[in-house]
Structures are given as structure tokens and as C-alpha cells.
Amino acid sequence: MRRFALRTGVRWKISIAIAAVGALIAVALSLVVHNAARVSMLENAREVQMERLLFAQRMYESAKPKEPRFGTKLNDPMLPPELGELMRDQRRGTFVQEHGDGGPPDVWAAVPLANGDILSLHIPFADRSAKIMADLDRALIIGSVTVVFGGCALGVLIGGQLSRRLRKAAAAAGKVAQGNTDVRVRNAIGGVVRDETDELARAVDALTDALHERIEAERRVTADIAHELRTPVTGLLTAAELLPPGRPTELVRDRAQAMRTLVEDVLEVARLDGASERAELQEIALGEFVERRVRALNPETVVHVVHESWVNTDPRRLERILGNLLANAAKHGKPPVEVTVEGRVVRVRDHGPGFPEALLREGPSRFRTGASDRAGHGHGLGLTIAAGQARVLGARLTFRNAAPEGAERSGGAIAVLWLPDHAPTNTGSFPMIQFPE
Structure with missing residues (x-):
């Protein structure tokens, strides 16, 4: 209750x-x-x-x-x-x-x-x-x-100062949770009075530093391992090409290619975690671009362009996001797969069992594929890479499930990509907008 x-x-x-x-x-x-x-x-x-x-x-x-x-x-x-x-x-x-x-x-x-x-x-x-x-x-x-009334006014004054400091601390902690580890909660709250709020801020900053160091160490280890695996995997693929034709050869080539794809995905995730990736921006017609790329990636996908819009984005990274979303829908969902473009918003929907609750609650996570009914196989890197590439573009990628359409059929999974009005610059920041007086 x-x-x-x-x-x-x-x-x-x-x-x-x-x-x-x-x-x-x-x-x-x-x-x-x-x-x-x-x-x-x-x-x-x-x-x-x-x-x-x-x-x-x-x-x-x-x-x-x-x-x-x-x-x-x-x-x-x-x-x-x-x-x-x-x-x-x-x-x-x-x-x-x-x-x-x-x-x-x-x-x-x-x-x-x-x-x-x-x-x-x-x-x-x-x-x-x-x-x-x-x-x-x-x-x-x-x-x-x-x-x-005087006590009430004094309480509003004292409580207001404490409330403002706590709100600033919460806002700074939210930025840290979004991946901006350069933010310091102690600097955000400011003030000359030292109280329990400062102790909390210092504890959060210490926790942020510790987590950042641990994540950075794990990223470096993952990148090093994937980089070291690239050479032997490439050699394995080359050797597989020299094998005589036959079913065993096809199985070896298929497994070697899957391993190579996994290594490349792990390297891409490590680069995205390092926050060193920068978008190479171009002005494109979003509806035409999505329709052309989707036709090349999956001709059976239905594309609806509700409203055309010109956007300043990185076409290569946008294509990567679309490819991963379509591959996830094809692997774990059911046809028909639909892509809708409306202004700066791109929606990818399938009619399968929908996203698992853990993904909806916590977002995509590497090497975790969620419920067995939707993601019983795979490595969980596709949506992780799509979310990372969206962050590089300054976009927002959200996941939800559609409402059930019947007693025996789920509404399916919906991934929505929200492209920003102002794309990030080559340095990773956003341009300053000058408003007329």
C-alpha cells in the first residue's frame, strides 16, 4: 500500500x-x-x-x-x-x-x-x-x-539560504551524474559559511573523484584489451580466408567476424567513455538523409517523413545511431519496423515484446541485454554505442514501450532521438547565442 x-x-x-x-x-x-x-x-x-x-x-x-x-x-x-x-x-x-x-x-x-x-x-x-x-x-x-511573524520571516531567510545551497548542490550532483565530472559541488554552492552542507559537498566531490578514477581505469583496461585483441583477430580472419571452402570454414569465418565486430564495438565504447570524441558537423536535410540511409540499411523498414527539417549534425555518427537502433529492432523486435521523422525528432519503433524494465529504468548498459524474452543474446553494446554517439551530437536518446494494442500483442519498443537546435562545436561545447536587444 x-x-x-x-x-x-x-x-x-x-x-x-x-x-x-x-x-x-x-x-x-x-x-x-x-x-x-x-x-x-x-x-x-x-x-x-x-x-x-x-x-x-x-x-x-x-x-x-x-x-x-x-x-x-x-x-x-x-x-x-x-x-x-x-x-x-x-x-x-x-x-x-x-x-x-x-x-x-x-x-x-x-x-x-x-x-x-x-x-x-x-x-x-x-x-x-x-x-x-x-x-x-x-x-x-x-x-x-x-x-x-518575525520568527517565520527569520525562518524563511535562514531556510531559504540553506535551501538554495542544497538546490545548487543537487543541481551540481545531477550534472556529475550525467557525466560531467569536472563539476565540483563545493564550488557550486559557494558561500562563506561552513556548515554540514559543505561537508556533504566535499563528500560528494570525493566520491565523484573516486568513481571517475575507477571508471577511467576500467576504460583504459577495456581499451587496452580490445586494442591488443585487434591484431590477433585480424590475423585470424586472414587465416580463415586461406581455409578450403566448406561448412567448417564458414563457421570459423563467421565466429572470427563476430569477434572482430565485438572488439571494434568495445573500442568505440571506450572512446566514447573517454569524452574525447568530437562531432564533424554538416548541414543536412534530416528526413531525406534518414530515408536514404534506412533504405540502404534495411529496405523493409517503413519510413514516414512527417515534417522535413534542416539540422547541423555529424552524418556518420547519425548513421551509426540509426544502424544500431534498426539492428536492435530487427534482432529483438518484430516487424514491421517503422521510422518516423518529425522536425528534429526521429522515432524507431518495432512491434516486439518491448524494452526490458531494467533498460527503461536505468538506460542501456554494456554487456547487459536485459530480459530473456527480448535480449537473450547479444552483448548490449548496440544501444550503449547509440546513446554515446547521441551525447557526442548533443542529442538525447530516450526509450519507452508503446501501449499494448491487444490482449495477445504488445505495442512494441520505441526509441526516440531528439536532435538539438544548436549542435556542439568542434571543441565539444555549445555556441553562444546572441539575442537582439
Whole structure:
């Protein structure tokens, strides 16, 4: 069962993380400040209330007749039970009485008198204090929102820099994967800050150098072996020509010629891997060229020229690509084989079992012929050479399978050659295009 995956960039992950942490800190600090301020203001209100009550008590005890003043009351029936317990212990005290309706609390103060009466005073929490708390809450909310947005902006800035460096590293690694071993990931990401991205870049560069050295060593060994085999194989062919006519002679000549073809293909692959091949460009009419070459290579192939186009390419290498694609279709596919030219695009299609999944997934590979139903024999060099020659031309060679046409018949294999608008120069680079101002 396929799991759902949410794809997000590093920038937004860092931004969300910083914003979430900032919001949690802002909320926590706001609650602490709000409660501390409220407790402080209530404590101050209780002290003020007790001072007023003590002043009223002195006035009450010195006055004749004795009457409560300044809003005080004797034996108030609404006195909170908590203060009542203090009064029974002959202790004075204050109390903050909350209301369930959400209104401001009442601040109580009570003192026991000598005759056993209780003098008390209570007033609602001051409106001015409530306004101060409202202003404080408003300031805390504004500050919290500012912190969250500021943290988000900081996360976007920091995450954006990290994301850009990672994207540059990925782009450089992609170029290396395409065969451009001169690219260095560390130089591509740039910057003066040294972090884990630089360590990753250095590791990738070291891996690239190691792989390049290994591939180059294998290429040299392969080229040397093929070169050393060329002379004895040529001698073997010459000797085979001197044998008397007969079936054994034909078998020897056939096997010697197959060995010679294999040696030449291996040498060609080694030259293509060395990236030293250069295209010799000519201006040709692509449709006419393909039709003429295909007729010479395989007269039974059906050629369709949908749209003619003039291209600047190397005819010899283009013919080599067409020959290998047609040979692969004839060997592993089924007729009819069709070649279609549309502008700069050339398609070669057969009606066989199609390309193996490994080739579609990883591309052509030497000495690997894929599934037995399509490539049970051969050396896997034909498509490898075609892909290498396409790279020399600056073209792109892709492989896919056609949709099935019926329950018992596959749609076949399709190889598509995309020739570039601007062919590479003799140095292997592409010309600079000047656009009018």
C-alpha cells in the first residue's frame, strides 16, 4: 500500500518550526506576565484596602457615637467564610472574592473589634486596574503575533539560504551524474559559511573523484584489451580466408567476424567513455538523409517523413545511431519496423515484446541485454554505442514501450532521438547565442 507523502521544502519546514517555537514561548511568557501582573496588582489592592480599613477603625473607635465610616460595615452578612474564620481567631486579614459571572473580583478587608464585632470593607477591583490589565493583555497579544511573524520571516531567510545551497548542490550532483565530472559541488554552492552542507559537498566531490578514477581505469583496461585483441583477430580472419571452402570454414569465418565486430564495438565504447570524441558537423536535410540511409540499411523498414527539417549534425555518427537502433529492432523486435521523422525528432519503433524494465529504468548498459524474452543474446553494446554517439551530437536518446494494442500483442519498443537546435562545436561545447536587444 502506497503511503501518502507530503513534500515541502526545507525553507518552510524551518519557518514553521521557528514560528511554532516562537508562538509557544510567546504564549507561555504572556501567561506568566499576565498572571504575575494580576497577582501583583491584587496584592497591592489588598494592602491598600487594609490601610483604609485600619484608618476607618481608628476613626470608628475614637468617634462618639461609634458609627462605621468610609464605606465600612459592622458584622456584614456577606463577609466571606474565609475571613470569618480569621475573625474567630482574632486575626485581621484580606481576601479576594472571585465571581462566576466573569466580573471584576471584590477585595475584602476585615478586622475584629474589642467588643467582638467585625469591621469590614469591600470594594470591586478598581476599574483603572482592570484597564491596565486589558492594555497589558493587548500589548502581550501584539508582541506574541510580532514574535511569531518575525520568527517565520527569520525562518524563511535562514531556510531559504540553506535551501538554495542544497538546490545548487543537487543541481551540481545531477550534472556529475550525467557525466560531467569536472563539476565540483563545493564550488557550486559557494558561500562563506561552513556548515554540514559543505561537508556533504566535499563528500560528494570525493566520491565523484573516486568513481571517475575507477571508471577511467576500467576504460583504459577495456581499451587496452580490445586494442591488443585487434591484431590477433585480424590475423585470424586472414587465416580463415586461406581455409578450403566448406561448412567448417564458414563457421570459423563467421565466429572470427563476430569477434572482430565485438572488439571494434568495445573500442568505440571506450572512446566514447573517454569524452574525447568530437562531432564533424554538416548541414543536412534530416528526413531525406534518414530515408536514404534506412533504405540502404534495411529496405523493409517503413519510413514516414512527417515534417522535413534542416539540422547541423555529424552524418556518420547519425548513421551509426540509426544502424544500431534498426539492428536492435530487427534482432529483438518484430516487424514491421517503422521510422518516423518529425522536425528534429526521429522515432524507431518495432512491434516486439518491448524494452526490458531494467533498460527503461536505468538506460542501456554494456554487456547487459536485459530480459530473456527480448535480449537473450547479444552483448548490449548496440544501444550503449547509440546513446554515446547521441551525447557526442548533443542529442538525447530516450526509450519507452508503446501501449499494448491487444490482449495477445504488445505495442512494441520505441526509441526516440531528439536532435538539438544548436549542435556542439568542434571543441565539444555549445555556441553562444546572441539575442537582439
